[in-house]
Amino acid sequence: MCLNVSYLSTFENSDCIVAFISDKKEIVGKTAVDLDSENNSFISRALKHSEINGKFGESIKIVSPTDDIKCVIALCIGDRSLSQKDIEDLGGKIFTCVPSYCRSLFVCCDGISSEECDDIPARLCYGAVLKSWQFDKYKTTKKECKLQDVKAISTNIDTSYKIWKLLKNLISAVFMTRELVSEPANTLTPASFADRIMNELLPLGVKVEVFDETEIRHLGMGALLGVSQGSDNPPKFVVMNWNGGSEDEAPIAFVGKGVTFDSGGLDIKTYPHMEGMKGDMAGAAAVVGLMKVVALNECKKNIVCVAGLVENMPSGKAQKSGDIVTSMSGQTIEVLNTDAEGRLTLADALWYTQDKFKPQYMVDLATLTGAILYCLGDEYAGLFSNSDKLSKMLEIAGEKSGEKLWRLPMNDYYDSTIESSIADLKNITSPGVKAGSITAAHFLKKFVNNIEWAHLDIAGVESISRNLDTVNSGATGFGVRLLYQFLESFDCNDCSDKMKNNAEKLGQSAAKSAQTNSNVSSKKETIAAVQQKQNEKQGANGATQANANANASK
Numbered sequence: 001m002c003l004n005v006s007y008l009s010t011f012e013n014s015d016c017i018v019a020f021i022s023d024k025k026e027i028v029g030k031t032a033v034d035l036d037s038e039n040n041s042f043i044s045r046a047l048k049h050s051e052i053n054g055k056f057g058e059s060i061k062i063v064s065p066t067d068d069i070k071c072v073i074a075l076c077i078g079d080r081s082l083s084q085k086d087i088e089d090l091g092g093k094i095f096t097c098v099p100s101y102c103r104s105l106f107v108c109c110d111g112i113s114s115e116e117c118d119d120i121p122a123r124l125c126y127g128a129v130l131k132s133w134q135f136d137k138y139k140t141t142k143k144e145c146k147l148q149d150v151k152a153i154s155t156n157i158d159t160s161y162k163i164w165k166l167l168k169n170l171i172s173a174v175f176m177t178r179e180l181v182s183e184p185a186n187t188l189t190p191a192s193f194a195d196r197i198m199n200e201l202l203p204l205g206v207k208v209e210v211f212d213e214t215e216i217r218h219l220g221m222g223a224l225l226g227v228s229q230g231s232d233n234p235p236k237f238v239v240m241n242w243n244g245g246s247e248d249e250a251p252i253a254f255v256g257k258g259v260t261f262d263s264g265g266l267d268i269k270t271y272p273h274m275e276g277m278k279g280d281m282a283g284a285a286a287v288v289g290l291m292k293v294v295a296l297n298e299c300k301k302n303i304v305c306v307a308g309l310v311e312n313m314p315s316g317k318a319q320k321s322g323d324i325v326t327s328m329s330g331q332t333i334e335v336l337n338t339d340a341e342g343r344l345t346l347a348d349a350l351w352y353t354q355d356k357f358k359p360q361y362m363v364d365l366a367t368l369t370g371a372i373l374y375c376l377g378d379e380y381a382g383l384f385s386n387s388d389k390l391s392k393m394l395e396i397a398g399e400k401s402g403e404k405l406w407r408l409p410m411n412d413y414y415d416s417t418i419e420s421s422i423a424d425l426k427n428i429t430s431p432g433v434k435a436g437s438i439t440a441a442h443f444l445k446k447f448v449n450n451i452e453w454a455h456l457d458i459a460g461v462e463s464i465s466r467n468l469d470t471v472n473s474g475a476t477g478f479g480v481r482l483l484y485q486f487l488e489s490f491d492c493n494d495c496s497d498k499m500k501n502n503a504e505k506l507g508q509s510a511a512k513s514a515q516t517n518s519n520v521s522s523k524k525e526t527i528a529a530v531q532q533k534q535n536e537k538q539g540a541n542g543a544t545q546a547n548a549n550a551n552a553s554k
């Protein structure tokens with residue numbers, strides 16, 4: 001993080017000053033009003049002759065009348081009541097507006113109000129810092145970020161610092177996820193990804209287990225192994241555990257697609273579709289980011305995150321069209337397209353997670369289908385779920401965090417489109433069925449028992465080619481802010497009531513709509529056996545055990 005952030009109770013001269021302006025083009029807040037009146041109304045006069053209309057987000061740069069200040073930015077807040085996301089976006093806009101010759105910034109944010117926002121100065125700084133991120137690890141000449149110090153006026157400095165501490169941790173988690181997604185596949189393999197997860201999370205008290213290829217085989221994950229068998233880089237299966245809640249409380253589980261490179265396999269992708277496939281692990285990166293902020297902010301819930309890490313490559317050993325694999329659930333799958341590999345890895349990851357942890361809720365994130373881009377572009381991620389309640393909670397978190405979701409339908413018809421004539425399932429539908437994102441979600445549903453589950457297809461949003469207020473083009477870190485907001489909603493009675501009402505309005509109980517897979521054989525014994533081995537291994541590994549204990553004692 002390149003910016004130092006502080007909160008002050010009084011004005012301080014800085015290279016750049018931000019003053020907020022109402023829809024009527026009036027200066028908002030005593031600090032900026034005083035600055036204006038003490039300096040011959042230079043802001044009011046500049047506004048009078050400017051072309052801005054007072055709409056949210058409009059801004060002008062004003063040359064300062066004093067030597068102590070280099071530039072003043074007047075930024076309009078418009079006439080709407082400001083949401084938490086609006087405040088964050090204003091922060092991002094500020095970062096974008098600050099001239100490159102300024103080292104320090106002072107934000108006169110007194111006088112702004114928002115019913116939804118916990119602390120305006122901290123949220124503004126959060127938006128500004130989120131926008132400052134760039135991936136320059138591989139640039140031999142780094143672009144210097146001149147701006148070093150950001151100060152904001154606060155009427156309650158203690159609260160601002162308290163909220164900032166939490167938001168700063170969220171930022172570092174988002175940045176880590178963006179970095180992982182940006183990392184090329186020659187440096188981020190399943191093994192190096194697993195190492196990075198250990199290095200990031202073990203010191204924070206998260207219990208991390210990494211299963212290697214032999215252990216994955218013992219678990220019976222034939223679908224995941226089929227994908228990885230063409231690659232020289234062996235798979236890893238990573239299970240992360242945070243025990244912040246009471247012992248008897250079922251965890252909330254998050255599962256991420258972790259294909260570190262998706263060439264398509266023998267159904268190899270053609271130009272330009274392979275470009276960007278280093279980001280096919282964005283779901284896994286998001287759950288790791290979520291676990292980081294959960295641990296840093298000492299979340300009072302039990303959280304499990306799971307990532308199946310594989311590389312999808314063509315080779316003499318690669319799986320072939322028509323191969324039949326047996327998933328951990330016992331269901332057999334006819335692999336008719338090796339490029340529909342994400343659902344194969346998730347089949348085993350979802351089954352493992354729900355069977356082992358019996359979570360209250362299970363949410364998966366996956367760059368699963370190109371079809372979701374045709375449907376929603378990069379504005380919304382696709383949401384699929386067997387639970388109206390969980391969907392509503394996620395949609396509300398999406399609106400609040402700005403990582404928005406749009407729910408798409410699921411119904412029995414689509415199940416029939418993935419029936420194979422010679423195995424239990426096939427991994428693609430027959431030509432002509434279309435609805436590629438929905439049929440993929442139905443494939444995943446076959447690996448979820450009676451559990452409230454949601455699948456987020458993030459293929460369109462993990463990286464973007466346009467600039468957003470708080471995100472530059474490139475990796476977005478999608479999912480970390482959304483799911484952290486989702487977890488926070490459990491602590492907010494008001495939100496849960498709203499969610500309950502919404503879910504009731506929809507008229508369907510979640511339990512009723514949760515689908516059951518009663519004919520699937522359980523592999524609990526196998527899990528227990530491998531678990532035993534893992535525990536023994538960890539017994540020898542003092543660091544892991546010590547961290548697990550540290551976590552348990554929190």
Ligand code: BES
Nearest residue numbers: 337339340341342367368369370371459
């Ligand atoms: N990783 C891709 C999906 C994807 C596409 C992610 C574009 C990000 C941007 C996935 O594994 C895939 O290849 N899906 C196929 C499925 C098809 C073969 C049924 C697709 O969407 O074309």
Ligand code: ZN
Nearest residue numbers: 262339340341
């Ligand atoms: Zn693919």
Ligand code: ZN
Nearest residue numbers: 259262280342
């Ligand atoms: Zn893929």
